[in-house]
Amino acid sequence: MIGNLLELRSSRQRKNVLFVVTLFTLSVAVGCNQSNTNLARTSEQSPQAQEAGATPASQEKTKVVATILPTYLFTKAVAGDAADVSIIVPPTTDVHDYQATPDDVKAIASANILVKNGLGLEEFLDSTVKNAENPNLTKIDASQGIQTIDEISPVDQTVTGSHGHSHGHSHGHSHDHADGNPHVWLDPVLAKQQVTNIRDGLIAADPTNKATYEANAAAYIQELDNLDQEFQQTLQKTPNCTFITFHDAFPYLAQRYNLKQVAVVQIPEDQLSPTDVQKAVKAVQKYNVKALFSEPGVDNKLLTSLAQDLNLTVRTLDSLETGDRDPQYYFQAMRTNLQTLADGCK
Numbered sequence: 001m002i003g004n005l006l007e008l009r010s011s012r013q014r015k016n017v018l019f020v021v022t023l024f025t026l027s028v029a030v031g032c033n034q035s036n037t038n039l040a041r042t043s044e045q046s047p048q049a050q051e052a053g054a055t056p057a058s059q060e061k062t063k064v065v066a067t068i069l070p071t072y073l074f075t076k077a078v079a080g081d082a083a084d085v086s087i088i089v090p091p092t093t094d095v096h097d098y099q100a101t102p103d104d105v106k107a108i109a110s111a112n113i114l115v116k117n118g119l120g121l122e123e124f125l126d127s128t129v130k131n132a133e134n135p136n137l138t139k140i141d142a143s144q145g146i147q148t149i150d151e152i153s154p155v156d157q158t159v160t161g162s163h164g165h166s167h168g169h170s171h172g173h174s175h176d177h178a179d180g181n182p183h184v185w186l187d188p189v190l191a192k193q194q195v196t197n198i199r200d201g202l203i204a205a206d207p208t209n210k211a212t213y214e215a216n217a218a219a220y221i222q223e224l225d226n227l228d229q230e231f232q233q234t235l236q237k238t239p240n241c242t243f244i245t246f247h248d249a250f251p252y253l254a255q256r257y258n259l260k261q262v263a264v265v266q267i268p269e270d271q272l273s274p275t276d277v278q279k280a281v282k283a284v285q286k287y288n289v290k291a292l293f294s295e296p297g298v299d300n301k302l303l304t305s306l307a308q309d310l311n312l313t314v315r316t317l318d319s320l321e322t323g324d325r326d327p328q329y330y331f332q333a334m335r336t337n338l339q340t341l342a343d344g345c346k
């Protein structure tokens with residue numbers, strides 16, 4: 001605590017009045033674990049907090065819980081240091097297979113705000129929220145108002161038919177897209193809408209920090225605009241580039257930039273089903289398929305042999321369901337995706 005006080009003091013030397021107020025509240029707060037934690041975080045993050053004019057250390061910060069990595073990244077970008085943002089699904093875990101833990105229930109029970117991607121992606125959420133019994137919880141649906149796509153690019157239903165709306169994964173897990181395909185964050189333009197929804201939700205629940213949320217969201221949206229420009233400029237050189245994917249995560253990206261996702265192949269642990277192989281072969285024969293896109297961390301011999309049979313190279317596209325917690329990670333991963341798409345579509 002003394003270290004924190006000294007840090008607070010040195011960073012607030014020119015704000016004597018504020019310092020006195022802060023110090024007073026600090027001494028009151030001693031003994032309350034929650035406040036101590038928040039203060040420790042505040043002093044760690046003080047350069048950014050100062051810059052953003054964030055909440056003084058004397059106030060307990062708004063506690064925000066975000067469900068999955070992309071939603072967390074956008075929420076963290078908007079909140080900056082004005083709120084404490086935590087994540088439910090560890091960004092090393094498959095979102096679609098996730099089972100909530102007792103810690104998740106506790107986190108939601110003590111949170112002020114819950115932000116979800118929505119569109120049915122967080123199947124674990126309803127029962128977890130119910131168990132948390134938090135009547136004061138504000139819920140933000142980041143996908144509110146977004147026009148969804150139900151299926152992969154509707155080029156040919158016979159290619160996509162065998163699995164209907166199911167969702168292929170490296171673990172062979174199926175996911176029902178009753179609410180439309182949930183992977184909207186992979187389109188930078190729809191990502192802007194998610195950021196805007198999150199911004200408006202945070203402002204409604206925590207109007208004290210309105211100016212910070214607005215400024216942070218504007219900066220992040222500017223970066224998303226730049227990213228969108230880069231995608232447009234690069235991918236307009238390869239219009240209608242046709243690809244096969246192993247995770248039905250890219251229909252929005254494809255629609256935005258004139259690419260065509262013509263088939264989704266399930267990847268089970270042990271063997272590709274004959275139907276899947278047939279589906280891929282049919283799609284390759286029927287369309288001028290340029291690329292096969294797998295996911296990071298999937299090293300599947302079956303894919304490699306399928307790719308050899310199809311005379312295509314397997315490349316890795318990141319759905320951003322796992323990765324780094326820095327809000328800038330979105331841009332890094334998406335720029336890598338852009339490079340991969342450009343290479344695959346050549």
Ligand SMILES: [Zn+2]
Pocket residue numbers: 096183247248249319321
């Ligand atoms: Zn997914």
